[in-house]
Amino acid sequence: MAVFTPVSEQDARDFVGGYDLGEVTGLHAIAEGVENTNYRLETTSGRFVLTLFEGRTDAASLPFCLGLTDHLGAAGFPSARPLRSRAGDWIGELNGRPAAIVEWLTGAWLRSPSAGELVQAGAALAGFHRKAADFAGRRVNPVGPAQWRVLLERSASGARSTEDRALVAGCRSALDRIGDPFADDLPSGAIHADYFPDNVLFHEGRLSGVIDFYFGCDGPFAYDLAIALTAWGFDGEGRRIPGAVEAFRRGYEGVRPLTAAEAEALPLLGEAACLRFTLTRLHDRIFHDPANLVTPKDPAAFYRRMDYWRVAEAV
Secondary structure, X not given: OOOOOOOOHHHHHHHHOOOOXXXXXXXXXXXXXXXXXXXXXXXXXXXXXXXXXXXXXXXXXXXXXXXXHHHHHHOOOOEOOEOOOOOOOOOEEEOOEEEEEEEOOOOEOOOOOOHHHHHHHHHHHHHHHHHOOOOOOOOOOOOOHHHHHHHHHHHHHHOOOHHHHHHHHHHHHHHHHHOOOOOOOOOEEEEOOOOOHHHEEEEOOEEXXXXXXXXXXXXXXXXXXXXXXXXXXXXXXXOEOXXXXXXXXXXXXXXXXXXXXXXXXXXXXXXXXXXXXXXXXXXXXXXXXXXOOOOOOOOHXXXXXXXXXXXXXXX
């Protein structure tokens, strides 16, 4: 369960008292997610999500993240807009954590999306890139190339098992080869940077929402696409799902065709995406706090995906 900071109903009532949302009628922990604490909040005004920001979500980045979702929502993109308190603030404090209330989006994420749903997911990501083009906020990637080296060295210091040491060695080799893959000439802007299936909701066969923009930052659009292809195109063991990468990319390029430079850079960016998620998962597994009721995800599942992108790069 993704609850790092417990919230009682009285805590919620006290926090919601600063909003025009009526009375709290229900509070339920949301099991999905591994970064922040989330509750389904029910009030006499409706259903919402109460989020307490933990771990890698720096409080200073929240105006960017929440501003981006608000900007997108105002432009007609299906993102959950944040609510302002009576004082006009998006961000408050609850149990020692920055906290916010955002709209509830109907739908559920898909564990086995069809080709048509993959096309929809790709088209939505391209639509996000287009609608975010005039967003004025700026944020440096919190898990960019400089942080990869930090995660690698910290993981190396804590790795004890044979498997973890092998992953550290493999990631070191990959990082030395990849370096900083973000070429200055690639089209860039606000990106989601965590466009995984569990952050995209579907309802009655149609894409109904995109959530969890808390890794959002400035970056190459093609890198955001590479992350998404790496997330949607493979199963939980890191094996390629036949046709999935192609369907997702077809949906994306139906809305926003890649430039020649983006298409050429995509395999290296895909390998970089694999490295980024291998390193964060490896670090989280090595330094897992048993008190947190979240099972660390397998870093090897992303490490295995590098082979796909290396082959693509060689073609």
